[in-house]
Amino acid sequence: MTHFENTLAFAQDLDAKDPLRSFRDKFYFPTFHEKTVRYFTGNSLGLQPKSTREYVLEELDAWAEFGVEGHFLAKRPWFAYHENLTEKAAKIVGALPIEVVITHSLTTNLHLLMVSFYRPEGKRTKILCEAKAFPSDQYALESQVKFHELDVAEHLVEVFPREGEQLIREEDILAKIEELGDELALVMIGGVNYYTGQLFDMETITKAGHKVGAVVGFDLAHAAGNINLKLHDWGVDFAAWCGYKYLNSSPGGVSGMFVHERHAYNPSLPRFAGWWGYDKDTRFLMQPGFNPMKGAEGWQLSNAPVLGMAAHLASLDIFDEAGMDRIGEKRDSMTAFMEFVINDISEKNKERCTFELITPSDKTKRGAQLSIMAKGQGKALFDALSDLGVVADWREPNVIRIAPAPLYNSYEDCFWFGQLLEQAIQ
Numbered sequence: 001m002t003h004f005e006n007t008l009a010f011a012q013d014l015d016a017k018d019p020l021r022s023f024r025d026k027f028y029f030p031t032f033h034e035k036t037v038r039y040f041t042g043n044s045l046g047l048q049p050k051s052t053r054e055y056v057l058e059e060l061d062a063w064a065e066f067g068v069e070g071h072f073l074a075k076r077p078w079f080a081y082h083e084n085l086t087e088k089a090a091k092i093v094g095a096l097p098i099e100v101v102i103t104h105s106l107t108t109n110l111h112l113l114m115v116s117f118y119r120p121e122g123k124r125t126k127i128l129c130e131a132k133a134f135p136s137d138q139y140a141l142e143s144q145v146k147f148h149e150l151d152v153a154e155h156l157v158e159v160f161p162r163e164g165e166q167l168i169r170e171e172d173i174l175a176k177i178e179e180l181g182d183e184l185a186l187v188m189i190g191g192v193n194y195y196t197g198q199l200f201d202m203e204t205i206t207k208a209g210h211k212v213g214a215v216v217g218f219d220l221a222h223a224a225g226n227i228n229l230k231l232h233d234w235g236v237d238f239a240a241w242c243g244y245k246y247l248n249s250s251p252g253g254v255s256g257m258f259v260h261e262r263h264a265y266n267p268s269l270p271r272f273a274g275w276w277g278y279d280k281d282t283r284f285l286m287q288p289g290f291n292p293m294k295g296a297e298g299w300q301l302s303n304a305p306v307l308g309m310a311a312h313l314a315s316l317d318i319f320d321e322a323g324m325d326r327i328g329e330k331r332d333s334m335t336a337f338m339e340f341v342i343n344d345i346s347e348k349n350k351e352r353c354t355f356e357l358i359t360p361s362d363k364t365k366r367g368a369q370l371s372i373m374a375k376g377q378g379k380a381l382f383d384a385l386s387d388l389g390v391v392a393d394w395r396e397p398n399v400i401r402i403a404p405a406p407l408y409n410s411y412e413d414c415f416w417f418g419q420l421l422e423q424a425i426q
């Protein structure tokens with residue numbers, strides 16, 4: 001167990017030793033508050049890199065200068081703009097370039113992937129997901145089941161935490177996979193649960209799903225840019241994530257798709273098609289009959305929204321410079337420090353309000369997020385915390401979610417979070 005102290009001097013010392021400390025200066029911190037903003041919602045909307053403006057302006061200028069010719073004459077030709085992102089995004093999720101494409105939005109991508117990978121047939125018709133999945137995922141899953149004219153209550157099987165527990169036990173997921181056996185068509189789970197911050201063992205779940213003959217996909221909205229992923233090696237069939245949470249790529253910005261190499265060269269996989277998924281060498285012959293690009297690119301529908309892509313590229317360049325290994329090391333260390341600070345504040349104030357972390361304390365079972373259950377005070381505590389300049393997230397009835405982001409949060413931020421949390425109780 002690492003030795004920590006809940007003091008400003010100790011936090012500043014950790015910052016001084018942090019190899020990523022200079023990255024903080026690459027971001028804008030919000031200024032809307034009269035107090036110094038302590039930002040902990042990088043799991044909801046990542047902060048804006050200062051370089052984003054330059055990347056976006058470059059494309060606005062190219063549009064002004066070239067009009068439609070920007071597709072070929074821009075410094076980064078728009079025709080192939082998304083290709084600038086592929087390799088960098090692939091490194092973040094542990095994939096081969098052919099397995100990744102940046103395109104569309106997250107929920108759109110989930111649907112497009114499920115059209116291809118949820119193919120109920122005969123007995124094998126069910127989808128397994130985690131209980132309390134993010135609402136958009138629930139709606140997407142339900143509508144996919146209905147799209148095949150199947151009954152949702154019967155075909156969408158959820159794994160719940162046990163009575164009196166907050167987290168889902170992995171053994172229960174594995175047991176359910178085993179139990180459903182040849183009725184299981186698809187496992188579709190959030191790699192990191194958005195509410196509890198629980199990280200699932202995607203490799204083990206993938207192997208278990210494959211063992212019974214099911215396809216396995218993950219929603220990585222809370223995992224991409226946060227967790228050290230190895231999608232290729234784990235053998236995951238497909239995945240999707242958004243670019244605006246840990247990946248800092250603008251509100252509602254472009255998203256990512258992963259399709260495992262083993263599906264890359266199979267043009268007969270059913271899919272909803274659009275011209276940008278068509279083989280690029282012959283795309284502009286505009287011939288009837290769909291001939292898909294190899295790999296994940298074959299799932300693209302439309303030409304790239306270049307301004308959103310430019311924002312994503314700015315951020316991916318920062319990730320490339322920092323590297324997921326260093327990001328992961330700081331994530332574990334800073335999250336552990338934050339946990340220590342919260343436990344310390346909880347202990348010191350136990351007469352009035354205690355804080356219980358529902359996120360696993362095992363660092364291999366979580367990323368940067370901590371979900372804190374406030375016992376003894378409700379929303380008033382959170383409102384007071386917000387008045388003190390803390391940007392966090394509240395979920396009824398009593399959970400505060402925070403995510404110290406390794407690229408721009410500091411240990412000092414974590415120390416101040418504790419101080420302000422204590423003030424908010426008083």
Ligand SMILES: *Cc1c(COP(=O)(O)O)cnc(C)c1O
Pocket residue numbers: 105106107108134136137190194219221222242
């Ligand atoms: C943030 C998030 C979404 C949001 O979907 P969009 O299509 O980007 O609006 C969906 N699913 C999960 C699990 C999320 O965390």
